[in-house]
Structure formats: C-alpha cells, structure tokens
Amino acid sequence: MSYKLGILDQSPIFQGASAFDALQQTIKLAKHAEDWGYSRFWVSEHHHAETLAGSSPEVLISHLLAQTKTIRVGSGGVMLQHYSPYKVAENFHVLSNLSPGRVDLGIGKAPGGLPLSTKALQYGTMSDGKDFEERLSFLQEIIENSINETHPLAGVQATPLPSIKPEMFLLGASADSARLAAKLGIAYVFARFINSDESVLEDAARIYRSRFPAGSFKVSVSMIASPTQQEARQLIGDQKIVKVHLKSGRSVTVQTQVQAELFGKQSGESYEIEEQDSNIIAGTPSYVKGVLADIHEKYGVDEFILHTPVTKEAERLRSFQLMSPLQTALQETLH
Structure with missing residues (x-):
C-alpha cells in the first residue's frame, strides 16, 4: 500500500446514547487506531449539534494525546473564522509541548454550525474585518515564528514555543481551497465526503500539484467496510x-x-x-482498498482520512478495524 490511512472522528451521539458515551467511544477509537497502525486521528468541530459531541477539538485533542502514545492527533479542523489566529497558535503550541511531534493543526473555512451558533461564537467579540486568507496566513506566520518585520505585530510570539511545531493542514472541498493551500505552501485535505463532485476533486488535485509539487495532498472519504458487499450497502441506507x-x-x-x-x-x-x-465507498475491505488505490493513482493522493457514517457503534468500530493498515501490511507480506 503506497498511501497512508488516518481517521476523522466526529464523536457521533447515537440514538439512546449521551454525549458522555460519544466521547468515551472517541477515546476508545483513538486507542484502537494507534494499535491498528493508522497514521493520525483527527476530531472535528461542530456547534449546536444535537447528534455530535465534538464542539471543542483543542480540549478533546489534549485528552486524546494523554490517552495515546505514538499516533498523531489533531483537528479536522479548527473553524478559523470564529477565532483569533494568535490564540489558536497558543493552544496548539501548548499541545505540541505536551506531546512533541504528535500534533496536527487542521484548519477549516466552514462555520461548523448554523448561523445562530456562528452569531453566538462572535457575540461579545470585536470583528477585525480580516478575511479567511489573511487569518490563515497570519496563523501560519505565528506557527512558523516568521512574522514580517513590517507587520504591525512584528516580534510577537505565541508562547510556549514548541521544540517541534504542529503540522498545518488546510481542509477544503474546492479548487479555490487547494489554490490557497498551494499559495501558502501547506498541506491540503480535500473533503470528498462533503463534495462528491469528481470534477472538483480533479481540479483541486491538478491545481495543488502544479503549484506546490512538494506538498502533501490528502483526501478525506466516507467509507463503510463490512464482511460482505451486501451488508455494506445496507448500512449506507438513504444517506x-x-x-x-x-x-x-x-x-x-x-x-x-x-x-x-x-x-x-x-x-x-x-x-x-x-x-x-453521498458517495460513500462501501463494500468488503478489498473492495474499499481497490477504490482508494484507484483514487490514489489518479490524483496522486498521499493519504486518505477515513470517515465512517454508520449509525451503530459496533459496525463503525468494525469498519475501521477491517481497514487496519497493520492488517493490510501483514496480508501484503504474506502474499
């Protein structure tokens, strides 16, 4: 297998369960992901969402880092439009000092909720009028400790400075997002589970690769792996x-x-x-891996971030286990 596999977990609250249950399942899944050989484990940011418990990725990341030993843990992602780039940098510098070399800083452009929650997040704050690109660029400069000397905030640092900086990613679902990531020279993650238009993915990959050949291009996909094709199709339902x-x-x-x-x-x-x-990749592990291999070859994908949208915890856990990179590596060695 010439690409890596990571996991995106939204901490879903299944029917009859609580937010406490959902977060405990996230902790459990992160530990399993480490044992199963996944490269990274990301948690998301959703506001005023009754079916999702992940509203504060920074807090959850801190706990997951303490519960794991080697796997990279990060945000998928922080919704930067709501926050001060400087404060985001401080949060992730603290995390990077707690677990050097294991922290990912994924940034998203979406609001992560409905307009009412967006108003609530901005209530009582002073809008600085900065657009998303300006915020992201400033955040990158803070993380890299490279603020231009002509900048009004030249000399400021987001302490404590870590020995190993968090790795930055831009999450998006458009060619424009890919263009921005390439312009800033940071890794890009195309959210295929949000935008199922294959032509947009093709444009995003082409633009990113042509403008930043040395960059890391990742794709986040929805997938369901089951022992049989029929069961996997049934689990999709009418999503x-x-x-x-x-x-x-x-x-x-x-x-x-x-x-x-x-x-x-x-x-x-x-x-x-x-x-x-929904464009969910559903089937046996060999079928899902075959589809991923095709996408990898077609668009030069370095890593897939897997998201499983099933509505039962047992099937969700099994799906990730069946796609285990360690199990795949063992099978390839035996063959």
Missing part, C-alpha cells in the same frame, strides 16, 4: 449530502434536510436546497 445555496453565493453542506431548512431560515437570505448522492 445523502445536503447543500444549502444562499443568494449571496455562499454554499454550505449540512447533514439533513431539517438542518438545511434551519440554516436557510437563520441566514436571513433566499436559499435553495440541493441533495446529492
């Missing part, structure tokens, strides 16, 4: 990708039609809702 297109031109991906309606109403704009096929 869809739901998008809200606002009159202002902004598009946001949500989980359900209900959330789409809420987002549209809370935005205060005219909107349209679009459903797309």
